[in-house]
Amino acid sequence: xxxxxxxxxxxxxxxxxxxxxxxxxxxxxxxxxxxxxxxxxxxxxxxxxxxxxxxxxxxxxxxxxxxxxxxxxxxxxxxxxxxxxxxxxxxxxxxxxxxxxxxxxxxxxxxxxxxxxxxxxxxxxxxxxxxx
Numbered sequence: 001x002x003x004x005x006x007x008x009x010x011x012x013x014x015x016x017x018x019x020x021x022x023x024x025x026x027x028x029x030x031x032x033x034x035x036x037x038x039x040x041x042x043x044x045x046x047x048x049x050x051x052x053x054x055x056x057x058x059x060x061x062x063x064x065x066x067x068x069x070x071x072x073x074x075x076x077x078x079x080x081x082x083x084x085x086x087x088x089x090x091x092x093x094x095x096x097x098x099x100x101x102x103x104x105x106x107x108x109x110x111x112x113x114x115x116x117x118x119x120x121x122x123x124x125x126x127x128x129x130x131x132x
Contacts, residue, residue, distance in 0.1 A: 008122060010085040010112050012131075016072040017064035024061030031055045035063060040071050047074055086113045090127055 011018070028035065033054035036044075044051060049070050052058065058066070072081050089111040095103045110122045 007080055008124070009081045010087055010110075011081065011083045012086040014083055015069075016081060016083065017068035020060045020064045020068070022060075024059060024064070026060050027057050028060065028063070029057070031057055036067060040067075043074055043076055044071060082112075082114065084115045086116075087111075087129070087131060088113055088119065090129065093123065 013019075031054060032052045035058060036051065041051060044067075052062070052066055071077055087110065089109075091109050092103050092106045093109045095106055107123045107125055108127050110124055110127065112120050112122065114120055
């Protein structure tokens, strides 16, 4: 990896990639070559995990079992992936929803419910929300 960036991933289900399994029998439109990130590919190869043929079209379940799960178990990834963690709220630290001077420089505050009971708060400089 050329530039490592700290991250944390919250998966609301008990396993990584559960949404893909809802259409596990469906073949995707783009081949593996476009479904595997270069940094992820580098990590998988570093740990001697074989990659599918780059021109093959994967099924949804194959994305989970041949890519997401192996990747999520790597020591470089596993500590930062939290399953059973449901996103409750994302906001800007010290600001409400009204645009305020300096709001763009403030960190995000992320409130998460972990294991269906404990709420935790995290700070982040960026957020990607991929909820359905």
